[in-house]
Each structure stands twice: as C-alpha cells, then as structure tokens.
Amino acid sequence: MALRILKPITPGTRFYSVSSFNEVTPGAQPEKSLLAPKKKSGGRNNTGRITSRHRGGGHKQKYRIIDFKRRKHGIAAEVMSIQYDPNRTCRIALLRYEDGELAYILAPGKLKVGQKVMSGPNADLQDGNALPMEKIPVGMFIHNVELKPGKGGQMVRSAGTGAQLVGFDGGMAQVKLPSGEIRKVQQTCMATLGVVGNSDHENILYGKAGRMRWLGVRPQTRGMAMNPIDHPMGGGEGRSKSGGGRQHPRSPWGQLAKGLKTRKNKKKSTDLIVRKRK
DSSP: OOEEEOOOSSGGGTTOEEEOOTTSOTTOOOOGGGEEEOOOOTTBOTTSOBSSSSBOOOOOOEEEOBOSSOOOBTOOEEEEEEEOOTTSSSOEEEEEETTSOEEEEEOBTTOOTTOEEOBSTTOOSSTTOEEEGGGSOTTOEEESEESSTTSOEEESOSTTOOEEEEEEETTEEEEEOTTSOEEEEETTSEEEESOBSOGGGGGOOOOSHHHHHHTTBOOOOOGGGSOTTTOTTOOSSSSOBSTTSBOOOBOTTSOBOSSOOOSOTTOGGGGGEEEOOO
C-alpha cells in the first residue's frame, strides 16, 4: 500500500507516482466467470446528449462482479488472491467457499491470502467478516454498509475509508461516516469489519494529462477563459467573474457554485441524519 515515486527523467515523470501494488498477489489473473463487459457512455444519456461533462475515451475495461451482499451466510471462504480492479480505487479479494463457489469482495487493509472469512450473524469479529450491525460492538470500524437489509453494501466502499459504529437507538444503528456525518441505519443491515485497503490511493500524483485520459477524463476549460455566451464567468477585459464584477461564481447553467445547499429539504432520509457532515 506504499507509493513508488518515479525519477524526474522526463517532464511527465517529474511529479509522477504510482501504487507499489505490494498487496496484490503476483501472477493472479482475473476469474473469467466473474467478469462482465463494460460499455462506456462518454457522458451521454439515452438521447445522445452530454449529461456529465469531461468524460470519454479511456482504457478498455472489464467489470469485476463484486458480492456486495455477502449472501453465503455460515460458509467459510478462503482468500485465494488479492487483485487489482480497474473499476474502483480499492483492491478486491477472490474468495473460494467450502462448496467450491468463487466470489469477489472488497479487500480490507489487513486481509491476507490464505485467511478464512465468513459472513452471517455467527461470524467472528475479524477484518473481512460480514455481520448484521446489531452483532457488531460499538466503536468498531466497518465498511460496505447496507442502507436497506438485503440490498447489498452501498456506503463506505472506496480506498482507505472506514465508518465507525457509534451507538444504537430504537432498532437503528448510528454510524459515523468518513465525511463526519452521523447517520441512522437499520441495525439488521449488514456491514463488513475493517477499513478498506489501498489507503495511499489519495496520495497518488498523476503527473501528466495523458494519465487522466487513460482513466476516461477529458480536458476541462475554465469558465473565466470562455466568452460571455459560453459561461457566466466569461468575458471582461481582464480576469473577471460575470462581466467585470465580483459576483458569485456560477455553473454554465446559472447554478450558484459555492455555498448553495443543493440537498432537497423534503428528502425522506433527512430524518435519519443525526449530525450533518458540515
């Protein structure tokens, strides 16, 4: 989980670092039965219009089917390998259950090849095991947290993240998320013990524009460099926002860019938030 910093031989490698991939099992190949084709949209919706800007291109990828539900309760599984996944920031672990079935899960930081993991209410309290939150002691760190029982983990899945179980109240578990928000979740929801691995991902320096193109990120033009017809910040004799004044910065469609609260007031899940992230 360390980083390898390249020597500045060329301009592109002057500020360039890559993951050392120490935790990845050497020679491990993706399990073909758990691969699926991945079609890229280029940021377009079903009518062909761009709805998410600055996307397109990138290296061809195949999707790894991840078991977010940890559905095989009470059956031990051995960690066969830790592998790289191009679709996410964390590593994934290939499991072989006692009945021979294979599955991918998100790899916690302390998970090792050859270790046994299990899911279900009777699983031990060790990293990589998945339990209902009502069976997890207060204070432990968890990831891959469900929002609805049986739907599969939806929160806390990226590299280096971990949520903390801080208490229980009226059939609900209170979880402190990586953002600092404390949120209520049904205590029957499943969660996996431990913190997601590859914690050094946030420290990677991409070094050159081409490396972002490999990831499918296209160039982004500053609004202040545009003309008034193209952006609310465009135009002016010098660097200015909104035609010479210091008005509040806006998006190309006029949405206020800094400080405006965009969360809907009548959203049902607002009642489940104990403490906001800000």
